[in-house]
Amino acid sequence: MTAKLINGNEVAQLIREELKQEVTQIKEKYNVTPGLVTILVGENPASISYVTAKQKTSKDLGFYSIQDNQPQDITEEQLLNLIDKYNKDPKIHGILVQLPLPKHINETKVLYAIDPKKDVDGFHPVNVGKLMIGEADFLPCTPAGIQQLLIRSGAKIDGAEVVVVGRSNIVGKPITNILLQKQKGANATVTICHTGTKDMAFHTKRADILIVAAGKPKAVTADMVKEGVIVIDVGVNRIGMTPEGKAKLCGDVDFDGVKEKASAITPVPGGVGPMTITMLMMNTVKAAKLHAGVK
Ligand code: GUN
Numbered sequence: 001m002t003a004k005l006i007n008g009n010e011v012a013q014l015i016r017e018e019l020k021q022e023v024t025q026i027k028e029k030y031n032v033t034p035g036l037v038t039i040l041v042g043e044n045p046a047s048i049s050y051v052t053a054k055q056k057t058s059k060d061l062g063f064y065s066i067q068d069n070q071p072q073d074i075t076e077e078q079l080l081n082l083i084d085k086y087n088k089d090p091k092i093h094g095i096l097v098q099l100p101l102p103k104h105i106n107e108t109k110v111l112y113a114i115d116p117k118k119d120v121d122g123f124h125p126v127n128v129g130k131l132m133i134g135e136a137d138f139l140p141c142t143p144a145g146i147q148q149l150l151i152r153s154g155a156k157i158d159g160a161e162v163v164v165v166g167r168s169n170i171v172g173k174p175i176t177n178i179l180l181q182k183q184k185g186a187n188a189t190v191t192i193c194h195t196g197t198k199d200m201a202f203h204t205k206r207a208d209i210l211i212v213a214a215g216k217p218k219a220v221t222a223d224m225v226k227e228g229v230i231v232i233d234v235g236v237n238r239i240g241m242t243p244e245g246k247a248k249l250c251g252d253v254d255f256d257g258v259k260e261k262a263s264a265i266t267p268v269p270g271g272v273g274p275m276t277i278t279m280l281m282m283n284t285v286k287a288a289k290l291h292a293g294v295k
Pocket of ligand 1 (some may be wrong): 097276
């Protein structure tokens with residue numbers, strides 16, 4: 001079997017078109033323009049490229065958007081004051097602090113400082129807790145994007161054996177919580193594997209849907225999956241440069257081997273990546289609607 005490609009660019013584009021219409025509607029009906037600030041500290045090249053893409057997309061969708069760049073040596077107190085300013089700004093509905101932050105800044109403290117109603121990343125403990133009990137306002141963007149990719153590519157999630165490789169707070173834990181909820185587009189049996197798992201292949205071979213966020217190239221190979229599995233590869237590993245000077249990427253799955261057994265698979269790049277930004281936009285529209293009291 002050669003797998004069908006799950007095209008993240010196509011799905012993301014479709015959702016962006018839907019969001020664009022929604023933005024026009026809420027502007028006309030409620031006189032509210034979704035507002036997003038992206039805060040970038042320092043000059044990490046990967047962070048710059050992510051934030052630039054987030055800004056571009058938000059402008060394309062008609063948001064009010066601010067790119068707030070801060071120097072590497074900003075103090076924690078200054079950053080907390082900045083967040084407080086945006087917490088109080090009625091034109092801003094979503095606040096995104098790009099991670100990672102420099103070592104002298106306590107990331108947890110910064111994430112706790114964001115008003116949970118403006119936490120469009122879904123990283124604040126209030127939102128993490130709400131997700132746990134199935135009451136989330138904002139789903140974290142990457143896992144939300146994974147769920148959308150599965151739903152919109154017609155995967156049967158209800159009752160599926162889902163195996164997640166990786167237990168991070170950004171992907172592994174939240175996607176587990178999302179897919180196990182007794183809700184539409186979820187209701188799966190979910191297993192998480194991690195660096196402490198004794199026999200990873202034992203678990204991955206049972207998966208109908210395999211979600212890999214291991215942070216390691218080729219962490220999953222063809223001998224570790226069953227025929228017909230649906231594979232979502234969340235990995236982004238930089239493995240050099242293209243002749244045009246762009247970063248060359250690969251995922252956490254041995255794509256060439258696994259695609260021969262899978263029924264569907266996401267490529268890297270062009271799979272999960274475009275979805276993450278799109279879900280940030282969806283969360284910002286939601287935040288603007290919550291702010292305006294719109295259902
Ligand atoms: N750094 C890498 N991924 C993310 C993300 O989803 N949100 C933020 N804020 N920073 C990141």
